[in-house]
Amino acid sequence: MKKITLMNTTAGHSIRNILQQQQFLDQLTTALAADYCAKGGQIHCGKGCSRCCSLAVNCTFFEAQLLAERLDEALLQRVDRYTERLKPLLGGATSLKDYLRLHRHESGGCPLLGADGACQAYAIRPLSCRALLATRESRWCGADFAELTAAEKEAFVNSLDRAATAFPLHYLAAAQDAGRELERQSLLKMAGEFGFSLYGNMPVMVHLARRWRLAEAVTTGAAAVRELLPLTGLDHPLLLQVEEL
Numbered sequence: 343m344k345k346i347t348l349m350n351t352t353a354g355h356s357i358r359n360i361l362q363q364q365q366f367l368d369q370l371t372t373a374l375a376a377d378y379c380a381k382g383g384q385i386h387c388g389k390g391c392s393r394c395c396s397l398a399v400n401c402t403f404f405e406a407q408l409l410a411e412r413l414d415e416a417l418l419q420r421v422d423r424y425t426e427r428l429k430p431l432l433g434g435a436t437s438l439k440d441y442l443r444l445h446r447h448e449s450g451g452c453p454l455l456g457a458d459g460a461c462q463a464y465a466i467r468p469l470s471c472r473a474l475l476a477t478r479e480s481r482w483c484g485a486d487f488a489e490l491t492a493a494e495k496e497a498f499v500n501s502l503d504r505a506a507t508a509f510p511l512h513y514l515a516a517a518q519d520a521g522r523e524l525e526r527q528s529l530l531k532m533a534g535e536f537g538f539s540l541y542g543n544m545p546v547m548v549h550l551a552r553r554w555r556l557a558e559a560v561t562t563g564a565a566a567v568r569e570l571l572p573l574t575g576l577d578h579p580l581l582l583q584v585e586e587l
């Protein structure tokens with residue numbers, strides 16, 4: 343199938359903008375982590391520490407398009423297998439809580455995670471991955487709180503620095519807020535260019551971009567994207583959000 347690319351269209355500058363946003367967020371999170379540590383805190387993230395990669399990862403359309411254009415075929419096939427595993431799970435996901443639980447336990451986690459625990463797309467990973475800075479040990483990033491006892495939950499919550507974390511989670515709030523603000527700006531930019539924004543599950547959008555000509559549908563309009571989704575078996579409100587102006 344011919345690869346559809348936005349890099350040579352008017353939207354190419356939006357993808358360049360994403361690269362600038364990602365670089366900016368890295369600089370900001372480095373500074374935030376240094377500041378937190380200087381005040382006596384500790385950031386536990388590091389190479390090979392990948393528990394957060396079992397979570398459902400969302401991103402903007404342009405971030406997914408960037409990944410779709412740069413991943414090699416072996417990684418794209420892993421993305422394809424992830425979407426195939428996800429499809430039968432969607433029927434049981436009637437709430438966000440169900441979806442996140444099913445994703446954590448049965449999706450196999452992010453398909454871009456290598457066997458060595460390192461991200462295979464680290465340089466172009468989404469803003470949402472870059473914005474997670476764990477102030478507690480990595481086991482808490484992969485923990486299913488539904489499986490903890492009340493005493494364990496209470497001990498965890500009481501251990502958090504409420505002024506710095508996205509309470510009741512242990513991630514640094516300022517970094518998450520910055521990532522979300524950059525996503526919001528990207529979605530506004532997309533809405534300005536195309537009349538709608540597209541946000542959702544990162545591997546699903548990468549799959550749609552490379553196997554289902556999502557970029558072509560995006561340049562046609564929101565209706566074309568909505569018509570495409572049922573054909574792919576991935577039309578689920580918790581996976582992708584199409585929002586018109």
Ligand code: SF4
Pocket residue numbers: 392394395396399452453454455456460461462463464467468471
């Ligand atoms: S893109 Fe990379 S950092 Fe983000 S969840 Fe996937 S493997 Fe982890």
